[in-house]
Amino acid sequence: MKIMIQSRRVVIEQPRCVWAASDGKVETNNRRVPVLGIYESESRAVEVLAEIFDYQRRGKVNYIMPEK
Secondary structure: OEEEOOOOOOEEEOOOOEEEOOOOEEEEOOOOOOEEEEOOOHHHHHHHHHHHHHHHHOOOOEEEOOOO
16 A cells, blocks of 8 residues: 655655554654654544554555544
8 A cells, every 4th residue: 555644745655553652643654754644632643544544444554644
């Protein structure tokens, strides 16, 4: 799956590890793009992470990180 990061400046192949951090970031183990998006709360980051997982589970090939 390809993911366009929140800033809309980079598209990456989904890394092996993606997680929601307590500071509202959706982070990855990708060295070039360690942060996919920054949100107002940890709970919003968890929602975005769940959405990424749902897209992948349903076989979708592209995901655009929400701006908010």
